[in-house]
Amino acid sequence: MMRQVDLLPERYLRRRRERRNIAFIGLAGFLVLLLLIGYWVLLGSRVNDEESKLADAQARNAALQSEIAKLQVFADLEAEVQAKRAALVTVMTGDLNWPALMTELAMVIPGEVWLEQLNASAGATEGSAPAPTEANPIPLTSKTSTGRIQFQGKSLSMPGVAKWLVRLGGVKKFDAIWLSSAIAADATDTLPAIITFDNTIQLGIKALSNRFIEGDELP
Amino acid sequence: MSGRTRLILAGVAALLVVLLFYMFAIRPRNAELSDLKAQVEQENAKTAQLNLQLDHLRELQDNAPQAQAELTRIQQYVPKDANMENFIFQVNAAGAESGVIVTGITPTLPKAPPEGAAVAQVQVQIGARGGYFAIQDFIRRLYTLKRALRIDTLQLAAVLNETTGATLENLTISARIFYELPEAAAVPPVAGVPAPGATPAATSTPVP
Numbered sequence A: 001m002m003r004q005v006d007l008l009p010e011r012y013l014r015r016r017r018e019r020r021n022i023a024f025i026g027l028a029g030f031l032v033l034l035l036l037i038g039y040w041v042l043l044g045s046r047v048n049d050e051e052s053k054l055a056d057a058q059a060r061n062a063a064l065q066s067e068i069a070k071l072q073v074f075a076d077l078e079a080e081v082q083a084k085r086a087a088l089v090t091v092m093t094g095d096l097n098w099p100a101l102m103t104e105l106a107m108v109i110p111g112e113v114w115l116e117q118l119n120a121s122a123g124a125t126e127g128s129a130p131a132p133t134e135a136n137p138i139p140l141t142s143k144t145s146t147g148r149i150q151f152q153g154k155s156l157s158m159p160g161v162a163k164w165l166v167r168l169g170g171v172k173k174f175d176a177i178w179l180s181s182a183i184a185a186d187a188t189d190t191l192p193a194i195i196t197f198d199n200t201i202q203l204g205i206k207a208l209s210n211r212f213i214e215g216d217e218l219p
Numbered sequence B: 001m002s003g004r005t006r007l008i009l010a011g012v013a014a015l016l017v018v019l020l021f022y023m024f025a026i027r028p029r030n031a032e033l034s035d036l037k038a039q040v041e042q043e044n045a046k047t048a049q050l051n052l053q054l055d056h057l058r059e060l061q062d063n064a065p066q067a068q069a070e071l072t073r074i075q076q077y078v079p080k081d082a083n084m085e086n087f088i089f090q091v092n093a094a095g096a097e098s099g100v101i102v103t104g105i106t107p108t109l110p111k112a113p114p115e116g117a118a119v120a121q122v123q124v125q126i127g128a129r130g131g132y133f134a135i136q137d138f139i140r141r142l143y144t145l146k147r148a149l150r151i152d153t154l155q156l157a158a159v160l161n162e163t164t165g166a167t168l169e170n171l172t173i174s175a176r177i178f179y180e181l182p183e184a185a186a187v188p189p190v191a192g193v194p195a196p197g198a199t200p201a202a203t204s205t206p207v208p
Helices: A010-092 A098-108 A158-169 B003-062 B064-077 B084-098 B132-143
Strands: A113-122 A147-155 A174-184 A195-203 B101-107 B119-130 B149-160 B167-180
Touching: A010 B003, A010 B064, A010 B119, A010 B167, A098 A113, A098 A158, A098 B132, A113 A158, A147 A158, A158 A174, A158 A195, B003 B064, B084 B101, B084 B119, B084 B132, B119 B132, B132 B149, B132 B167
Parallel strands: none
Antiparallel strands: A113 A147, A113 B149, A147 A195, A174 A195, B101 B119, B119 B167, B149 B167
């Protein structure tokens, strides 16, 4: 078997190796560049896709906005209804159920008692005068006062006045029942002493009418 | 130049070309793509929002007859103007139906309500005379008028009918009725609903 002998000097071999290495580096660089160019082209295609998607979305939104503009009149109607309803609810908040209160009074007044004067007012409305119990440093009730009634009346007896106060206390709409005075007139031989009394009550949350406030439907 | 240096220079040159290409071609395009994707996402989100808005508006469109009917109902209770003449008819009819004599209707000039709502209020003193239960019925009828009416103060005083000898009640109420705030009027400041027992505004804005 013959042995292969390289007769070229060592430097030639080294140069050839160097040239080959440089060629490898150049080729590798070229390949990487080629890959990058490919990626760049791919990116370009994706950019085009996204531009197309964006244009579609913008066109769709413009169409939606145009349709919304056409239907805006219904939103305006709804807003008007809401605003007017809210205004109505606001002014009617704190309104008292006067017919029900008058019924309660008629039901609890004892037979020997009659009223001569009744002054009532709601909340803190114009013309209302708080009952003395509302401004007292020691409150008679922890419940919120929605109004008050001041009574002036007469009774055939002191127990009649007490009965009146007891019965007022039995009504859930009434709080802080307070007697301001109960004074007996001089009795005569023929007539018994008539008691003139003055008392106040505060009205509770249950006395509110809640008209226009409860539920969605107007009365 | 040695072979090794040439090799390094070739490597650096190749790297530089790749780097420059990345910096000036790929990176800007990548940024452009990200930007576009963000814009598309934003537009899609806007589409979803607009669709929701459109659905809501379509629902409102479907409910428009009911809304219109409710507006008409509210305008019965709070009409476009004070409409005092109609109110007098209503009160008088309520009085006649309940058997009381309406002795007076005294309105004051309109002003803004102390509650701060965007309506004009007319305070009306109403006087009536009748029996206790007739008066109660009268008040009940006032509450069922097709006009929002709120009674703030109520006074009852017993009086003796000289001719019949029967005891009657003299009723005096201070009520408020409302109408739509005229466009020329200044809208009062929006305020929360005062809690029962809260102090009302000391003065109210006059309404033209």
